[in-house]
Amino acid sequence: MDIEVLVTGAGPTGLTLAIELARRGVGVRIVDKAGTYFAGSRGDGLQPRTLEVFEDLGVLDAVLAEGAPQAPVRAYLDGEFAEERRMSPVLEPTPDVPYPNGWVLGQSRTEHILRERLAGLGVRVELGTELTGLSQDERGVTATLAHGGGERTVRCRYLVGADGGSSFVRKSLGVGFPGDTDESVRMLLGDVRADGLDHGYGHWFARAEDPAAGVVLTPLPGGDWFQFAAPLGGSDAGTGLDTLRKLLDGVRAPAGVRLRDLTWATVWRPNARLAERFRVGRVFLAGDAAHVHPPTGGQGLNTGVQDAYNLGWKLAEGSPALLDSYESERLPVAAGVLGLSERLLRKYTSGAPDAHYRGADTRQLDISYREDEGDGLLPGDRAPDAPVLGVTGSLRLFDLFRGPHATRLTFGAPCPGPEPGVHSYVVLPPGCSAGEDSVVDTGNHAHAAYQATRGTTVLIRPDGYLAGRGGGERRSE
Numbered sequence: 201m202d203i204e205v206l207v208t209g210a211g212p213t214g215l216t217l218a219i220e221l222a223r224r225g226v227g228v229r230i231v232d233k234a235g236t237y238f239a240g241s242r243g244d245g246l247q248p249r250t251l252e253v254f255e256d257l258g259v260l261d262a263v264l265a266e267g268a269p270q271a272p273v274r275a276y277l278d279g280e281f282a283e284e285r286r287m288s289p290v291l292e293p294t295p296d297v298p299y300p301n302g303w304v305l306g307q308s309r310t311e312h313i314l315r316e317r318l319a320g321l322g323v324r325v326e327l328g329t330e331l332t333g334l335s336q337d338e339r340g341v342t343a344t345l346a347h348g349g350g351e352r353t354v355r356c357r358y359l360v361g362a363d364g365g366s367s368f369v370r371k372s373l374g375v376g377f378p379g380d381t382d383e384s385v386r387m388l389l390g391d392v393r394a395d396g397l398d399h400g401y402g403h404w405f406a407r408a409e410d411p412a413a414g415v416v417l418t419p420l421p422g423g424d425w426f427q428f429a430a431p432l433g434g435s436d437a438g439t440g441l442d443t444l445r446k447l448l449d450g451v452r453a454p455a456g457v458r459l460r461d462l463t464w465a466t467v468w469r470p471n472a473r474l475a476e477r478f479r480v481g482r483v484f485l486a487g488d489a490a491h492v493h494p495p496t497g498g499q500g501l502n503t504g505v506q507d508a509y510n511l512g513w514k515l516a517e518g519s520p521a522l523l524d525s526y527e528s529e530r531l532p533v534a535a536g537v538l539g540l541s542e543r544l545l546r547k548y549t550s551g552a553p554d555a556h557y558r559g560a561d562t563r564q565l566d567i568s569y570r571e572d573e574g575d576g577l578l579p580g581d582r583a584p585d586a587p588v589l590g591v592t593g594s595l596r597l598f599d600l601f602r603g604p605h606a607t608r609l610t611f612g613a614p615c616p617g618p619e620p621g622v623h624s625y626v627v628l629p630p631g632c633s634a635g636e637d638s639v640v641d642t643g644n645h646a647h648a649a650y651q652a653t654r655g656t657t658v659l660i661r662p663d664g665y666l667a668g669r670g671g672g673e674r675r676s677e
Contacts, residue, residue, distance in 0.1 A: 201340060201355050201356060201357055202354045202355045202356060203227045203228065203229050203354065203355075203356045203357075204221070204226050204227040204228065204356065204357045204358070205221055205226060205227070205228045205229075205356060205357065205358045205359070205360065205515055206228075206229050206230075206231070206341070206343055206354060206356040206358075206359045206360070207221075207228060207229065207230040207231070207359075207360045207362055208230075208231055208232070208331045208359070208360070208361055208362065208363045208368070208369060209230075209232060209361065209362035209363035209364060209367075209487070209489065210230050210231070210232035210234075210237075210311070210315075210325040210327075210362075211238070211307075211311065211362065211364070211487065211488075211504070212243070212307065212310055212311060212314060212487070212501050212504060212505050213362040213486050213487030213488070213501075213504035213505060213507060213508050214230055214232075214360070214362035214363075214486075214487070214508070215230070215311060215314035215315060215318060215325075216253070216257065216314065216504075216505045216508035216509060216512070217230075217360060217362060217486065217508035217511060217512050218230040218318050218323055219257050219314065219317055219318050219321065219512075220257075220508060220509065220511075220512025220513065220516075220604075221512055221515060221516060222318060222321035222322065222323045223257075223321055223604055224512070224513070224516040224604045226515065226516050228323055229323075229326065229354070229356075230318070230323065230325050230326065231325075231326045231329035231330075231331065231345060232325055232326070232327055232328075232329065233328070233329065233330035233331070233363075234327060234328070235327055235328045236327065237308065237311065237312075237315075237325075237327070238307065238308050238311065239308050239463065239464060240306070240307065240308055240391055240463070240464030240466075241306035241307060241308070241391050241420050241425075241427045241464070242306075242307040242308075242389075242466075243307045243310075243495075243498070243500060243501030244304055244305060244306050244307060244418075244420065244427060245270075245302055245303075245304060245498030245501075245502075246263065246267070246302060246303040246304070246305060246310070246501075246502065247302055247498065247499075247502045247562065247563050247564045248297065248299045248300055248301065248302065248563045248564065248565055249502070249506065249563065249564035249565050249567065249582070250501075250502045250505050250506070250564070251263070251299040251303060252298070252299060252585075252598070252664065253505060253506065253509050253664075255299075255598060255602070256509075256598075256601065256602050256603075256664065257314075257317065258317060259313050259314060259317050262313045262316075263303065263305055263310065263313060264303070266305055266309050266313070266421060266422060267303045267304055267305030267309075267421050268303070268304050268305075268419070268421040269290075269301060269302075269303065269304070270286070270287060270288065270301065270302050270303075270304055271304070271400060271401050271402050271418070271419050272284050272285065272286050272401055272402065273285055273286065273287065273401065273402035273403070273404050273416070273418075274398075274401050274402070274403055274404070275404040275406070275411075275414075276403070276404065276405050276406070276453070276454065277406055277407070277408040277411060278407060278408045278452045279405075279452040279453060279454045279455075284401075287558045288301070288302065288558040288559070288562070295584075295585065295586045295587055295643075295645040295649065296584035296585055296586060296645075296649045297565060297584070297585065298585050298596070298598065300563070302498065302558075302562075302563070304418075304419075304420070304421060305421060306391070306420050306421070306422075306425075306427075307501065309421075309422070310501075326347070328347055328348070329345050329346070329347040330345065330346045330347070330368075331343055331344070331345060331346075331363070331368055331369065332344045332345070332346045332351065332368075333372070334359060334369070334372050334483065336359075336481050336482050336483060339357075340355055340356060340357050340358075340482060341355070341356050341357070341358065341359040341482050341483060342354070342355055343355075343356060343359055357482065358482050358483070358484065358515055359482065359483045359484070360483075360484045360485075360486055360511070360515075361483065361484070361485050361486070361489045362485075362486045362487045362488075362489055362504070362508070363489050364487070364488045364489060365471065365473070365488045365489070365492040367485065367488070367489035369483065369485065369489060370475060370485055370489050370490075373477075373480045373483060373485075375475050375476055375477050375480065375485065376475070376476040377473045377474070377475050377476070378473065378474065378476065379471070379472045379473030379474060379492070380471075380472060380473075381469050381470065381471045381472075382469060382470040382471075383469060385431070385469060385470050385545075386431070386432040386433070386467055386468070386469055387429055387430065387431055387432065387467070387468045387469075388428070388429070388430050388431075388432050388439060388443065388444070388447065388465065388466075388467055388468075389427065389428065389429050389465065389466050389467075389468050390427070390428045390439065390444060390462055390463075390464055390465030390466070391420065391425055391426070391427055391428070391462070391463050391464045391465075392417075392425070392426060392428050392441070392444060392459050392460070392461060392462045392463070393424050393425055393426070393459070393460045393461040394417055394424070394426050394457060394458070394459050394460075395456070395457070395458045395459075395460065396454070396456035396457040396458060397417060397426070397457055399419045399424055399426075400419065401419065402416060402417065402418045402419060403416065403417045403426075404416045405417075405448065405451040405452070405453045406451050407450075407451055407452065413431050413451075414430075414451055415428070415429070415430040415447055415448055415450075415451050415453070416428075416429050416430070417429075428444055428459070428465075430444070430447040430448075432447075432467065439465035439466065439467060440462070440465075441459060441460070441462040444459050444462065444465075445458075445459050468495070470494045470545055471492045471493075471494070472492065472493065472494060472538055472541070472542050473491065473492045474490075474491050474531075474534060474535055474538055475489070475490045475491065475531075477527065477531075478490050478526060478527040478530060478531050479523070479524075479526060479527045484511060484515075484526065486504060486507040486508055486511060486530075487503075487504030487505075487507055487508070488500065488504060490507065490530075490531075490534060491503065491534040491535075491537075491538055493537065493538055493541040494541045494542060494544070494545040495541075498558075498562065499537045499538075499540065499541050499562065499564070500541075502564055503533070503534060503537050503564075506530075506533075506564070506567070507530050507534075509663050510526060510529060510530055510663055511526050511530075512663075513604065513661070513662040513663060514526055516604070529569045533567055533569075536567075537564075537567075540561055540562065544558075544562075565582060566582075567582065568580050568581045568582065568665075569581075569665060576651045577649070577650055577651055577666065577669075578666065578669075579666045579667060579668050579669065580665060580666060581665065581666050582664060582665055582666075583597070583601065583658075583660045583664050583665060583666055584597070584649040584650070585597050585598045585649075586641070586645040586646040586648075586649045586650075587642045587643070587645055587646075588600075588627065588639040588640060588641055588642060588645075588646055589634060589639060589640040589642050590634055590638075590639045590640075591634055591635070591636060591638075594642075595639060597609075597646060597649075600623065600625060600639070601660055601664055603623075603662075604662055605621055605622060605623050605662060606621060606622045606623070606659060606660060606661055606662050606667065607622065607623050607624075607625070607659070607660040608622050608623070608624040608625070608657060608658070608659050608660070609624075609625055609627050609646070609650070609652075609657070609658045609660070610624065610625070610626050610627065610655075610656070610657045610658075611626075611627045611641075611646075611647060611650070611652040611653065611654060611655065611656045611657075611658075612626070612627070612628060612629060612653075612654035612655065612656075613626070613654055613655045614626065615637060616657065622659070624637060625637055625638060625639050626638040626639070627639055627640075627641050627646050627647070627652075628640050628641065629641060629644070629647075630642060630643065630644065650669075656669065656670075657669060657670050
């Protein structure tokens, strides 16, 4: 084999997957047919679960340093201030949810941070390298890569298509991509500077007779940039700065607001599609190659990142059952998230008063792979965080989970015997002394989060989901 895993597509999904593989010592190459890196905000909303993933990957500090919280939005009708509102409530962190609120960071900056992390692991993105052919057999995949006017073949054990909605990989596999594109809705999106606007707020401008058909300017971190979004209707006026200015004039924005320095723009149409399969033999689909979403609710990028987070450790371990579980776990999740995005889009296009409100269902903290019905924390659920005290000082359970290993927690009883690839800890009640393999549950937060009594054992997968639990007696708190 030339390489263990070949990843095509160097967006957030492909980069996350490459990091997951590289930090486990798996040989990985990541290629992208683009000649330059994407420059634009596009998917700029990071959900709470994605922040947890980024903490595990070692990039959260950079994401928080470069990004910003979601800003409140000031709404104007016919140029007059009408109200201030938020897309979602601001929540306080809790012991089990350390990052309860969404975070704003332009997609190009997110990708830059992920590329830097990947480079630190010895892997760099190969730009201008396009997958032009693939075939597979029982032992591996043969990929044809075009670069610099020539072609060469690469032999890999697995190939992952993270190459976007028009995925060459998906089409080569003959995997159906049912869904639809709504041509009746067209939005102009772009990154632009704006004079006369407070960068600490989003700004919604609309006509009083049609408040739903407004222009919104959302602040982007790192300067005086805004993401511009406006409905185009049947207009074909192009994507230049003059078009943005005309759209803003049409909603009677206050005098003094002036746009300049447009750096990126695109016309977006609602596109909702779901691949019929996420795996064919040794080839996998992830991110937009497997599912595309309307941007309503900010779900697309986040779902792709978590596809990669689910797939990476399974590819590293390579067992048939684990590889089979990628599709059985992630396809239903993608279908559910797609349904959520479509429901929010319908609210938006219908002009519902709460069309821009985002509830808890958009945070992706409640995504579960559980097979059993029931109350409480079950295998397949996200493993909650909680504060604990170790021999080196104050910790969180997420500190214990961080890394490419699985984690076993045993509450108030000796750990079972050692197991390869598993880090084991005894969780003790407050007042006990912690040994090298023990932590003290400060305030019984961990016991409450895991509904644990003495002897309960919980196994957490490398991607932060419960793999199983046993012993003790479950109780409701």
